[in-house]
Structure formats: C-alpha cells, structure tokens
Amino acid sequence: MSLTAHLPALLEALNAPAAILSSDYRLLATNQAYQRLYGDGKPLSGRHCYEVSHGYQQPCDQAGEACPLKLCRETGRQQRLLHQHQTATGEEHVDIEMSPLYDGNGQLIGYLERLHQVREAHPQAQAQGLIGQSPAFNQMLSWVRRAAPSEISVLLLGETGTGKELVARALHQGSPRASQPFVTVECSGLPETLFESELFGHEKGAFTGALGRKEGLVAAAHGGTLFLDEIGEIPLSQQVKLLRLIETKTYRSLGGITAQYADFRLICATHRDLAAQVRAGAFRADLYYRIAAFPIELPSLAERREDLPLLIQALLQRLPNGKQAQLSAAALAALADYAFPGNIRELRNLLERALLLADGGEIDLPHLPLDLQRGCTDKAQPLLPHQPVPLKELEAHYLARLVKQTSLDRAALAQALGISERTLYRKLKGLKL
Numbered sequence: 001m002s003l004t005a006h007l008p009a010l011l012e013a014l015n016a017p018a019a020i021l022s023s024d025y026r027l028l029a030t031n032q033a034y035q036r037l038y039g040d041g042k043p044l045s046g047r048h049c050y051e052v053s054h055g056y057q058q059p060c061d062q063a064g065e066a067c068p069l070k071l072c073r074e075t076g077r078q079q080r081l082l083h084q085h086q087t088a089t090g091e092e093h094v095d096i097e098m099s100p101l102y103d104g105n106g107q108l109i110g111y112l113e114r115l116h117q118v119r120e121a122h123p124q125a126q127a128q129g130l131i132g133q134s135p136a137f138n139q140m141l142s143w144v145r146r147a148a149p150s151e152i153s154v155l156l157l158g159e160t161g162t163g164k165e166l167v168a169r170a171l172h173q174g175s176p177r178a179s180q181p182f183v184t185v186e187c188s189g190l191p192e193t194l195f196e197s198e199l200f201g202h203e204k205g206a207f208t209g210a211l212g213r214k215e216g217l218v219a220a221a222h223g224g225t226l227f228l229d230e231i232g233e234i235p236l237s238q239q240v241k242l243l244r245l246i247e248t249k250t251y252r253s254l255g256g257i258t259a260q261y262a263d264f265r266l267i268c269a270t271h272r273d274l275a276a277q278v279r280a281g282a283f284r285a286d287l288y289y290r291i292a293a294f295p296i297e298l299p300s301l302a303e304r305r306e307d308l309p310l311l312i313q314a315l316l317q318r319l320p321n322g323k324q325a326q327l328s329a330a331a332l333a334a335l336a337d338y339a340f341p342g343n344i345r346e347l348r349n350l351l352e353r354a355l356l357l358a359d360g361g362e363i364d365l366p367h368l369p370l371d372l373q374r375g376c377t378d379k380a381q382p383l384l385p386h387q388p389v390p391l392k393e394l395e396a397h398y399l400a401r402l403v404k405q406t407s408l409d410r411a412a413l414a415q416a417l418g419i420s421e422r423t424l425y426r427k428l429k430g431l432k433l
C-alpha cells in the first residue's frame with residue numbers, strides 16, 4: 001500500500017486539525033478534527049485550502065496575506081503563521097504550522113498543515129478576553145502565541161488602557177502554568193515601605209502593626225505567573241531587591257531568617273519608555289535586561305482603528321443592558337474621529353456612560369462627552385489660525401490662489417466675487433502673481 005493511502009490514518013494520530021496539501025493548494029487528505037472545524041457539508045478533498053478556510057477565490061498571498069504554504073515552498077522549511085479563518089463556528093484566529101513532506105528519495109510529496117485554534121483572543125465579539133482582528137493586533141497576538149508556552153520573561157509595552165493586563169492573562173492561559181495562580185502586583189500604587197512586605201510577606205512582629213505572619217504575593221504566585229504591572233514605577237532602592245528575586249528565585253520575608261524558594265514565570269508591563277529610563281539612570285540596566293527578554297509592544301487604539309466597530313460591539317455586550325444597544329451614525333462617526341488617549345479603557349468608560357444617558361435606547365451624539373461632540377461639529381468649520389490674520393492679507397492669498405486655479409475670465413470672476421471688473425483689476429495689480 002502507498003504512503004498516501006495511509007495518510008488519513010497518520011493524520012488522525014495528530015492531536016489537532018490537520019491536512020495534507022499539494023503544491024497547488026489542494027487538500028489531499030484531512031483528519032476528522034479538520035473536517036469538524038471547516039466542514040460545510042461538502043467533501044473537502046480536492047478543494048483549495050484558501051477557499052475552505054477563507055472563502056477566497058485565490059491564494060492568501062494574492063489576497064494580501066502571507067501564505068504559509070508559499071513560504072514553505074520557497075524556503076523548503078517549516079513555517080508558522082497566524083491567520084484568521086472561517087470555521088464552522090465563525091471567524092477564529094488559527095496558528096498554522098506548515099511543513100514540507102519528503103519521501104525516502106528526498107522528493108517532495110506534499111505539505112503537512114497543522115492548525116492550533118487560538119483560545120486567548122477572538123476576532124468576533126465575545127463575553128470576555130482579548131478581541132481584535134486588525135493587522136496590528138494580529139501581529140501582537142502572534143508574538144503572544146510564540147512567547148506563551150515558554151518560560152521566557154515577557155515585557156509588555158503599551159500606553160495606558162491598551163490591554164496589558166489582558167495580554168498578561170493570555171500569556172498565562174497559553175502557558176503550561178495555566179492551571180496555577182496568576183498573581184498581579186500593582187507596582188504603581190505600592191508605597192516604598194509596603195513594597196517588600198506585599199511582595200515577600202512578613203513574620204509576626206517584623207514591624208509595628210505586624211500582628212501575625214503574612215504570606216507575600218510572590219509566595220501566592222508559586223507554580224504560576226507573577227505579573228508586575230507598571231514596573232517602571234518601582235523606586236531604585238527596591239529594584240535591587242526585585243533583581244535578586246528574579247536572579248535567584250529566592251527571597252526572605254520581612255523579619256524572616258530563612259530564604260524561601262519561589263517558582264514563577266515573570267511577566268512585566270509598563271506604559272513608560274523603560275529603555276530611556278535606563279539611559280536616564282532611573283531604572284537599573286541589569287534589571288531591565290532580566291525582565292525584557294521578550295518585549296511585546298501593544299498597539300494603541302489609534303494604531304488599530306479598524307478594530308473600533310468590533311471593540312464597540314464587544315464592550316457593549318459586556319456592559320449591563322448593553323446587549324441590545326445601538327449607535328447612531330453620528331455617534332459612530334464621532335468615535336471614529338476621536339484619538340482615544342486612554343485607549344480601550346477610555347472607550348469602555350465612554351460607552352458605559354453613554355448607555356446610562358441613552359436609557360438603554362440608541363446611543364447618539366448628545367450621549368458622548370462634549371470633546372467628542374465638538375470634535376465632530378468643528379470638523380465642518382474651516383480650521384482657524386492661532387493669531388488673527390489681517391483681512392487684506394487673507395484676501396490677497398485667496399485672490400492669488402483663485403486666479404491661478406480658475407477657468408473664468410476676469411469679467412466672470414469679478415461678477416462671481418460681487419465686485420466690479422475695475423476693482424478686481426486694482427486688487428490683482430497689488431499681488432505678485
């Protein structure tokens with residue numbers, strides 16, 4: 001029996017949706033998990049992969065996406081890419097691994113495609129978790145997928161409200177530690193005096209008011225993930241203690257004598273330019289290199305504007321009475337034009353407020369903050385210069401541009417301007433045309 005006859009049985013042995021593809025994108029064999037994921041009632045064999053998983057009429061690379069099969073064909077090496085696929089349950093993020101298959105004589109016989117469904121994020125509105133489908137979001141998600149299963153220390157960089165805590169949770173969920181604790185330490189709100197006792201715990205009587213023994217957050221994270229949010233806010237004096245913890249995975253509680261061991265995976269986040277803080281001497285370089293082994297930049301909402309309608313839908317669904325809410329075209333236009341310095345958190349808060357004002361009905365322009373309403377109406381007005389401009393100067397500019405661009409003769413132009421031809425002549429004489 002030939003190898004191809006055994007392919008379906010071999011594919012079944014894989015613990016994920018899988019298919020064998022030909023060089024011209026045709027599905028030669030699929031396993032049951034693949035059929036469940038993409039099955040549309042019609043046989044899959046012989047169909048093009050891009051039609052089955054994307055509904056495209058041409059290969060992904062011709063539809064503006066990187067194609068793992070094409071890359072694999074060109075390089076002869078395994079490729080891994082994140083795509084958005086149409087599955088039996090709707091749009092999903094899928095991590096694709098494509099490997100070339102060779103026979104005993106080194107002849108290429110096809111490509112093995114293994115698919116990993118991404119559970120940490122969704123390209124459709126969901127009750128919880130990360131939402132997004134813009135190229136900037138998908139790029140960030142592919143970094144998250146790469147880093148998640150390893151033990152590498154990840155540094156999340158992004159403006160406030162971009163979802164750093166959600167991404168940290170996604171990294172934890174995608175790691176072998178997913179069933180263990182995820183512990184957040186909010187470094188920005190921690191007074192210097194409390195830093196050590198919060199992190200490392202304290203013994204009874206360690207300081208005035210230490211009435212009993214208290215376990216610290218590092219101990220609580222044992223076996224799981226320790227997430228240090230706003231790590232850029234930790235004062236220099238405490239940074240050395242953190243460095244020791246990260247380097248030795250041991251610590252001593254306040255008032256304690258024996259060193260304790262903590263097994264945790266470290267994820268840090270900051271909205272600051274930590275590298276600049278290092279250069280300025282405000283952050284220890286040795287600590288920076290320890291925590292920033294795998295930096296991931298989170299896109300601001302402005303960099304992923306395509307996701308705005310999806311995020312609005314998802315965030316509304318997550319708010320009380322938000323499921324049935326609708327936005328008027330004017331409200332949507334105002335949101336689309338707004339810069340969102342507070343990113344997704346600001347969007348969420350703004351929708352929550354608008355929902356209350358709209359009494360559960362349609363969210364309209366008056367339900368949005370005044371800045372947004374103004375942004376919308378101001379756009380209809382021409383921009384004003386900061387300083388008043390003498391009217392003569394304004395007129396001269398206008399006339400100079402007008403005569404260069406108009407197709408009207410002088411008489412018609414004068415008439416259109418509501419002045420006599422002689423006046424127009426006089427005004428133009430003063431211009432350096």
Ligand SMILES: Nc1ncnc2c1ncn2[C@@H]1O[C@H](COP(=O)(O)OP(=O)(O)OP(=O)(O)O)[C@@H](O)[C@H]1O
Pocket residue numbers: 129130131132158159160161162163164165166167229271314344345348
């Ligand atoms: N991609 C996303 N999809 C859905 N909701 C999101 C997404 N990103 C952020 N949010 C929501 O936005 C809010 C802010 O997110 P989060 O607290 O993770 O941001 P952050 O970057 O950690 O902010 P900060 O730096 O201020 O602590 C939360 O309500 C979160 O659920």
